[in-house]
Amino acid sequence: xxxxxxxxxxxxxxxxxxxxxxxxxxxxxxxxxxxxxxxxxxxxxxxxxxxxxxxxxxxxxxxxxxxxxxxxxxxxxxxxxxxxxxxxxxxxxxxxxxxxxxxxxxxxxxxxx
Amino acid sequence: xxxxxxxxxxxxxxxxxxxxxxxxxxxxxxxxxxxxxxxxxxxxxxxxxxxxxxxxxxxxxxxxxxxxxxxxxxxxxxxxxxxxxxxxxxxxxxxxxxxxxxxxxxxxxxxxxxx
Numbered sequence: 001x002x003x004x005x006x007x008x009x010x011x012x013x014x015x016x017x018x019x020x021x022x023x024x025x026x027x028x029x030x031x032x033x034x035x036x037x038x039x040x041x042x043x044x045x046x047x048x049x050x051x052x053x054x055x056x057x058x059x060x061x062x063x064x065x066x067x068x069x070x071x072x073x074x075x076x077x078x079x080x081x082x083x084x085x086x087x088x089x090x091x092x093x094x095x096x097x098x099x100x101x102x103x104x105x106x107x108x109x110x111x112x113x
Numbered sequence: 114x115x116x117x118x119x120x121x122x123x124x125x126x127x128x129x130x131x132x133x134x135x136x137x138x139x140x141x142x143x144x145x146x147x148x149x150x151x152x153x154x155x156x157x158x159x160x161x162x163x164x165x166x167x168x169x170x171x172x173x174x175x176x177x178x179x180x181x182x183x184x185x186x187x188x189x190x191x192x193x194x195x196x197x198x199x200x201x202x203x204x205x206x207x208x209x210x211x212x213x214x215x216x217x218x219x220x221x222x223x224x225x226x227x228x
Binding site: 004032041042043044045046049051090092094095096100101102103104105106 | 158
């Protein structure tokens with residue numbers, strides 16, 4: 001069975017600082033990996049996804065993620081955080097075939113001035 | 114393009130009462146999902162429809178939860194009777210196809226509080 005671990009429940013960074021959110025997955029075959037963002041009172045929005053090819057994936061809002069098979073990781077990064085990035089971030093892993101996507105428990109990002 | 118619409122946004126009910134949520138997916142999207150998001154957890158898939166057929170309902174508590182998607186468009190999710198542990202945000206999502214590579218678009222959700 002597929003699973004996702006987001007070890008950080010809550011992260012605080014200063015505006016302008018760099019950000020890295022950790023994600024570790026467990027899946028036997030090549031995974032489909034996603035990062036979603038959820039702002040308060042909103043649904044989830046897809047930031048980026050990885051299926052195959054280049055292991056460094058660019059997404060919206062200046063985010064990127066790197067797939068490392070040897071570490072079973074798919075960490076999300078942003079070089080300079082903006083106050084509007086404060087939200088909850090979910091990593092998810094999918095299986096081939098129909099959309100069986102398993103979400104992690106999320107990391108809540110707080111941005112301080 | 115209009116997004117996924119859900120109603121109501123908030124609902125408070127007493128345990129053992131029934132409740133229904135409504136979802137209108139993005140036009141042309143064949144696949145519709147209902148997720149349950151309990152506070153502090155990630156969304157959990159309850160049921161997936163492809164047009165008006167059920168693809169996956171393995172995590173739907175069928176003794177109290179039911180869902181339908183008549184005519185392959187709108188969908189309703191019902192809970193009867195509700196329990197305290199059903200308090201959660203119920204998210205509806207839709208996508209053009211049912212494969213994992215197809216992006217799913219989420220609605221704002223319905224926050225259910227069972228007291």
